Structures are given as structure tokens and as C-alpha cells.
Amino acid sequence: MKKKTIGVVISQKMIAPAIYDLWIRTDLAWDAKPGQFVGVFPKDKSTLLPRPISICEVNGDRTALRLVYRIAGQGTAEFSKWNAGEEVALLGVLGNGFPLEKAQGKKVFLMGGGIGIPPMLELAKALGPGAAKGLDAGTDESAASKEGAAKVCSIMGYRDAQTFLRPDLEQYGEVVIATEDGSVGTKGNVMDAIRENALTADVIFACGPMPMLRAIKAYAAEQGIPAYISLEEHMACGVGACLGCVVKTKEVDHHSHVNNARICTDGPVFEAGEVEI
Amino acid sequence: MREILNNQNGNGNGGSQSGSIAAGSQEWKPDLRTTIAGVEFQNPVMTASGTFGSGMEYGEFVDLNRLGAVVTKGVANVPWPGNPTPRVAEVYGGMLNAIGLQNPGIDVFMERDIPFLKQYDKTKIIVNVCGKSVQDYVDVVERLGEEPAVALLEINVSCPNVKEGAIAFGQKADALYNITAELKKHAKQPIMMKLSPNVTDITEMARAAEAAGADALSLINTITGMKIDIHRRKFAIANKTGGMSGPAIKPIAVRMVWQVAQAVKLPILGMGGIATAEDAIEFLLAGASAISVGAMNFVNPYATIEILEGIEAYMRLYHMEKLSDLIGAVK
Helix, strand or coil, X not given: CCEEEEEEEEEEEEEECCEEEEEEECHHHHHCCCCXXXXXXXXXXXXXXXXXXXXXXXXXXXXXXXXXXXXXXXXXXXXXXXXXCCEEEEEEEECCCCCHHHHCCCEEEEEEEHHHCHHHHHHHHHXXXXXXXXXXXXXXXXXXXXXXXXXXXXXXXXXXXCCCCHHHHHCCCEEEEEECCCCCCEECCHHHHHHHCCCCCCEEEEECCHHHHHHHHHHHHHHCCXXXXXXXXCCCCCCCCCCCCEXXXXXCCCCCCCCEEECCCCCCEEEHHHECC | CHHHHHHHHCCCCCCCCCCCCCHHHHHCCXXXXXXXXXXXXXXXXXXXXXXXXCCCCHHHCCCHHHCCEEEXXXXXXXXXXXXXXXXXXXXXXXXXXXXXXXXXHHHHHHHHHHHHHHCCCCCEEEEEECCCCHHHHHHHHHHXXXXXXXXXXXXXXXXXXXXXXXXXXXXXXXXXXXXXXXXHHHCCCCEEEECCCCXXXXXXXXXXXXXXXXXXXXXXXXXXXXXXXXXXXXXXXXXXXXXXXXXXXXXXXXXXXXXXXXXXXXXXXXXXXXXXXXXXXXXXXXXXXXXXXXXXXXXXXXXXXXXXXXXXXXXXHCCCCEHHHCCCCCC
């Protein structure tokens, strides 16, 4: 059940230029699934709306959420100044999350670009080796259930050598890096990394900028494999009421019957073939 | 007073349970009932059209049965896809939106949304009606006439975000008069014309609606605004302009409600930037018979119930027995 609640900042640090790593103690963590997000409220009353921030990680006893975000405006600039002990308002948990069962026993690409990388960490945890832990703690659809874990290959695209979250991801499977400036791994983007390393997969989970998601959609269609992509859009309510954050869909959507799905509630994760991006 | 209301409001998190007011003051309950166009509501707290869907989403946060009414998102005769994205942008103390009245059309609405709302038998249903032509409105109004559970029709002649219809009927007094008079011929339920603030003199519109036979007025719709993203050097929303809502517009809305209350005899559903019980009470004192919570639902999903409890606390504090003692008390 969704709710607005108060969490407490446990810690925060900058892990790359303008990118922050924030842990918040909150009971929302109990139900949080990979690919879901929370609304984080600025305290400054001139900035009212919750900021949708993806869930990067849930701690072991499911009492805290890790949010890794980039400063994108006034609200996130305020978040970056929060200190341990501070009480913060959260709305959550929001969105559908990644369909873990689609990766069961399969070779899966987890593809992240820029600030689309953080949600891939909790996903890698849920799918990769040792995923069983997560299973006990209430994510029963999870994954990797008894039938055998997915074989995870994380392909992450960065601008430069500031490869935040890389050590975290490496705990849960192979990590392939692409950088725009060529300073680490493949020079270019995540698609270049796939080609350069002749990688293959049965299914793709991805989050990142729109050009990357479009390329993944095309690649998946060409390969005849499913791709589940996480979209973002400016949101107001975050719960499906305002119809601010829609994406065009191939089929008539179930809510408005006009080929416009709500990213906040019908998504943010969609099968790439279902959405017109 | 502020302290008592704040106690009642709690930490912004307690909408599902009733507030904790000092024990002695629980002895009597003020009468919160209010009436618009002959329809009685259990209390004056409603939802602004377009911010609350048909209640399904916020039913997860608040007990819909405690609201005076749910005012639905605008519904047209056929599905409308709405505008391109981005559709929303934040501005200082509020937001802009240009959703473009995306809605599933009256058929789906009658089959799905009305039965959902009927489960909440204490809460009245007000349906917001939109259209591109007079005939579109007539079609929807006639369909809704088949459903006695719909208590009142709010006629959207003031949406600033669609190119045809809607606001075209709400910015000229003669056009507003004509559509009001026409809908009056077809409507089984009382009709409430929702007025635009984007006019030179809102009382002129109010008088035109009254003269044409409207049963009630609701105001204000959003105020047309614009935001430019200076880094991308583009409009912040795809429609270029959008309707502004949120706490920053409240003083304008209170002023307009007061002006209209002085100008016509029709009951008023007041809205525009209501965030707290104090805000809601201002609208009631200015002459509104009921109030709607809009954009603040997005900020605080419990806002409606907290406002309801805050109004009750205020009435206890000042020993007001009935809501009508408050309505229009400030001339």
C-alpha cells in the first residue's frame, strides 16, 4: 500500500560530480522492489512536488533505502545538503518494478546509462548469485527463485572515468563498462560495448537516457529478445491521478483507452515493444 | 487557533485516523453539512477536477466516504488522448499543467468509474463534463442524466489547455450564456459552471451563467502561465502555456470567489491553491458553500481529510454549530 511517510537520513556522500549517494531509514524499504521508485519531497515550500527517485538498493534487513541521484534542479540541490539524522518526507513505494520472473534461468543484460545506473544495482542483487537472500525477505516473485538464478551481465555507460556504483555491481556478476571519452572500457556507449565484446543475452533490463533506450529497443527487436526498459517523465502526483507522465503505447491503455500509459503507475518499466519512444 | 488546527493536522501523515483533539471538545460535533443547488453534502470538502481522477488512486490514501463529494476528471463524449509531454512543470509555490483533458470517454466512465464511486454511498458524485462543441457537451450531459447517482454536473468551460471548445465557451459572456442555456434544456441534474480566472471581469461571466439558468458556479480553474527552461532554451511544457495551480494562486482565487459571491446569488464551489484548513476557511468566509482541494493532493495525499478535520476543529474553537454560520460571513 502506498503512503506518505517520514524517513530519517542515515548517511549521504557525493560519489561523482553532482551525483549523491543517500541512505534513508524508512519502512517503505520493506516492500520495495527493483525498478520501483519513491517520491522525495523538498522541504522548501516553494518547491512542492515530490521528486521521483529510483531505488538503488535496499539494506539487508529491509529497513532502509539507498537513493543515488544527480542534481537536476532546485529540489535535488536541496536533497544534496541533507545530513544524517534529518527527517524527510517520502511517498512510496511507486511504480511496477522490473519483472524478475522474465529473467529466471536466463542470460540477462542489465543495461544502465548515466543516472539510469542506480536502479540496476538492486536488480543485479535480486537476479545475480546469492539472490536467494532477497527472496526470503518478501520479494517472492523474485527471481532467481528455486529454478536457478539468472546469469547477469551488467553493461554500464558512463561519461568518463567516474564509474560510480561499479564496485557495488561487480559483487553480483560480470560488469562491462563503456565510457564516452574512452577512459574506461569500450569507448562509446553501451551498444558499442555489446558489439566490441560480442555479448549476447536472452532478455534485457535497462534504464537510461532516451537515445540509449531507443537503441536498445531496436537491438532487442533485431535479436528477437524481450527488453524491459524503465522510462522517466516529469511527474506531479506519482500515483496515477494527474495523467502528467504518459508515454504513447502500441495498444490501447487500460486506464484512458487512448494509447497513453501512465509511467508512474503502469510503468516505469515497460516491454520495449509496447511503447512508442 | 493555529495551534489547535495544527494539532489536528498532525504530521501530515495521519489522514486515515481521526485527529487527536483535546478530550473535552469532543462533546459536540459541529454540523458540517452544506447544500449546493438543492444537493446536500455531508461536509464541504471536495476534490478539484483533474487532480483526483475518479478517486481510485487516492482511495489508497484516504477514506473516500469521508469526503463531501468527489469531483471527477473531465469526461467527454469520446476518448481524448490529451497533449504531448512534458505536461507538467513546477513553478514557485505551485505548478503548471497542460494535460489536455485526457479521458476515456463517457462509455468507459459510465461502466467503470461510476460503479466505483457508487460504493462510497456517503460521498456525492460530481462529474466534470468537457467537450469541443455544444453538441459534445449535450451528449455527455444526456448520458449522465441516465445515472441518478450523479448528484451534480460541473461544466468545464474553462480548461486553458485544449484548442477547441472548453475555454472558448468560458471567456465570452454571450458564449457562456448560450452553452449554459442549452445544457439546462438537456440536464437532469443541476449544472454548475466552472469559471475561468483568465478573463477581465469574472463577475460578468458569473452573471451570464446565472442569467442563463445555471444552478451553481465553481471557481477558479487554473490561471494560464508559462515557464521557460533557460538551460535547454525551450518551453518547460510541450503545450507552451499551461494552467497554474497551487498555493501561490490562492489570494487570486479568494478574491474572485468573494467578488462572485457579491455579484450573484448562486452557490459557489470555491478552489484555487487550498493547502490547509485555514485556506479552506478563507474560501468559506469569502462566500463559497464548499471547497475543492486540487494540486495539494499531489503534495499531501491526505490533504482532504486533514482539511476536513481542521474545519471541524475551527468550528469547535469558535463554538460554531453549523457550517452555514461561516459561509459568506465576511462581506
